[in-house]
Amino acid sequence: MEFYNSDIATIANLELIQFNADQSDDKALAWVKSLSMPWPMVMKANHKSVDFFTALGFRSLPSYALVSKDGEVVKVGRDYRALTEEGKRLIAEAAQ
Numbered sequence: 001m002e003f004y005n006s007d008i009a010t011i012a013n014l015e016l017i018q019f020n021a022d023q024s025d026d027k028a029l030a031w032v033k034s035l036s037m038p039w040p041m042v043m044k045a046n047h048k049s050v051d052f053f054t055a056l057g058f059r060s061l062p063s064y065a066l067v068s069k070d071g072e073v074v075k076v077g078r079d080y081r082a083l084t085e086e087g088k089r090l091i092a093e094a095a096q
Contacts, residue, residue: 004039007084013069014087016080017042019058066090 008016016039020028025043032041056065056076066074066083068090075086 003080004037007081009038011084011088011091013091014084015039019063 004016008014018037018039018041020041020043028041028043056063056073060078062080063076063078064080064083065076066087068074074090075083077083
């Protein structure tokens with residue numbers, strides 16, 4: 001939650017989407033509710049029905065993707081900080 005508050009929430013044009021890999025969706029939902037997480041989550045049972053999950057080739061979690069508002073995949077990786085920095089750079093570049 002700390003990284004979201006410090007790295008994501010402060011950037012108006014950036015959003016985090018979490019992919020849950022827990023064996024139990026019920027336990028995952030309880031965990032999310034207990035922390036009041038403000039971002040959307042895709043549950044494990046729905047991974048295969050989410051086209052970009054398969055298209056991005058996520059094989060393990062956590063995995064992250066930086067996707068433009070137009071749906072263009074900008075960067076994929078396991079290092080959310082690197083993707084956050086790239087997002088900040090692109091937002092600053094677009095504002096110029």
